[in-house]
Amino acid sequence: MDRNLPRRSLLKAVPAFALASGATAAHAAEPDALPTPPLTLAMRLRVLIGAPQELGMVDGVRKRVIPITGGSVDGPRLTGKVLAGGADWQSIRPDGTADILARYSIEASDGAILSVVNPGYRHGPAPVLARIAAGEAVDPALYYFRTTPRFDVASDGPHAWLGRAIFLCTAARYKDHVRLDIFEVG
Known part of the structure; x- marks a missing residue:
């Protein structure tokens, strides 16, 4: 039973990793600078x-x-x-x-x-x-x-x-x- 615990913890954490990687991808798509308003x-x-x-x-x-x-x-x-x-x-x-x-x-x-x-x-x-x-x-x-x-x-x-x-x-x-x-x- 202890053998499966780390795997279960890892499976529970997978959605969090997916969200974090999506946030990183979204952040990477942001422009370096926003437009300067006229x-x-x-x-x-x-x-x-x-x-x-x-x-x-x-x-x-x-x-x-x-x-x-x-x-x-x-x-x-x-x-x-x-x-x-x-x-x-x-x-x-x-x-x-x-x-x-x-x-x-x-x-x-x-x-x-x-x-x-x-x-x-x-x-x-x-x-x-x-x-x-x-x-x-x-x-x-x-x-x-x-x-x-x-x-x-x-x-x-x-x-x-x-x-x-x-x-x-x-x-x-x-x-x-x-x-x-x-x-x-x-």
């Missing part, structure tokens, strides 16, 4: 902003709110205007990195209202950030400012595509506005 310009925003409202230090970071007072939306996939009433909530870390969470609304040229939640980061060398804070126009190539906007839209309307895609934004801060170039990730 970026397609969807729209450009010029978001008008008010004076920052300083909240002070909260849990070790400087907090502030920057009112959004209006703006424009132009582009191949969407046109319209940025509505007043949104804001950009920022947490400025000790290293100068701005952890950004902007919330605002867009009125598309057809009258549809779209909600935007736009988190991201802005950072760079301290002298460059100081120039931006002073209201100077600074070359956007000198600092990092990227966001990942998400859109809340009617799922059955002409702008439903905004609620089904990922977007990446490159941005620049100016004295009275922020420029956002928003790309759809294909």
Whole structure:
């Protein structure tokens, strides 16, 4: 009886070996690299902003709110205007990195209202950030400012595509506005 035990164990293990070898074969069929998704310009925003409202230090970071007072939306996939009433909530870390969470609304040229939640980061060398804070126009190539906007839209309307895609934004801060170039990730 002991003589048959290893053989029985082996027979019970055969399905597991078969599964493992199938998984290995499936893994071998996977491509070395997945395709790099293309970026397609969807729209450009010029978001008008008010004076920052300083909240002070909260849990070790400087907090502030920057009112959004209006703006424009132009582009191949969407046109319209940025509505007043949104804001950009920022947490400025000790290293100068701005952890950004902007919330605002867009009125598309057809009258549809779209909600935007736009988190991201802005950072760079301290002298460059100081120039931006002073209201100077600074070359956007000198600092990092990227966001990942998400859109809340009617799922059955002409702008439903905004609620089904990922977007990446490159941005620049100016004295009275922020420029956002928003790309759809294909």
